[in-house]
Amino acid sequence: MAETTTCSPIDRLMQTLKVHVPGVTDPLLQLEIFNVIDEFLRRTSAWRYRTDITLEVNVAEYFLATPADAEVVRAMGVVHNGLPLTGRAVGGTGSAYIQSSLGELLPEQTFPDGDASYLPAISDIQPTGMFTYAIYRPNYISVAGLPDVEAVKYPLQVDLALTIAAGCVECDCGDWMLPDWMYPMFFQDWLDGTLGRLYGMPAKPWASPTIAAYHAKRFRNRMAFRKQEAIRGYAYGVPGWRFPRSW
């Protein structure tokens, strides 16, 4: 009888993949699992994270603090003093907040091909409040209208969708600090996604375009389902929440 060993949450996925994909190495498995999880989380917003931001008087921009080894995908919602705030469209008015990925680049600040003509690292230094660093810094949030003394009494409650950070590709553990509940819940989804990618590789011992198409299709279907499920808080039969709610 085999000895009992302490498993990491990702072991089941690694074991299953090694059986299905003869000749694959651990580093390649970890790379593709990372890519699949990243695509999955970006598409579905399945990793939700809520954080409070303490407002300061006359400060419009705030850093979105995330757990270790995580990156912001998008802001799913922002609440202030019990009231949901609406996202501000690019160049729009009458809005409440902007998650930085919705910011705007001014035409005079870009080259003809659309690339920014300034260093991304310093592009947020804009005392006018003009939002210029959007595509580079999705981990900031900008409040339209400077908070006053009354507004700073209540924190901004931000609901974020996260993904795993790119720097984790070289992590040996392969666990990437994801919440443990995700591994069993999304096991089949991530298995299909990884198999789709691995079987679709050219010139590999395990390459099979037919099987790759099968698993990739299953993965896409599962992502579509999980995207809807995540919006509804993983509860069955609950309608998706939209603002303004029609009551």
Add this chain to the structure above:
Amino acid sequence: MAALETVGQYIEESRRLLQDEYPPYRYPDDDMVDALNLGLLEAKRLRADLFLPLFEVSWVDPVGTIDTAAPVTLDPMYRSALVYYVVGRMQLRDDEPTVDSRAGALLQKFAAQLLSVQG
């Protein structure tokens, strides 16, 4: 059996297949190290994923005294394929005890083991 973790172990295993285990050797160490270096480069060409995450290829200096303890970094599943490459490359040379078809078969086996399950 050699674990095929160091240069010396690759040379030892290759000599066993070449029936060249006792000095004076037909195939000098530096030639075998050259073949080993080339085999690793070929492996990277065929299967770059074997060299993740940094894609660094072990390279052994064939000049002077060979460092037989130098590690050769390759996944254990593909180490025997590298031995076949070294042996096949040695037998490509035109000498009395070798047969061209055997050399070709060994080099093909190296590629086949990297690129197919049957290998």
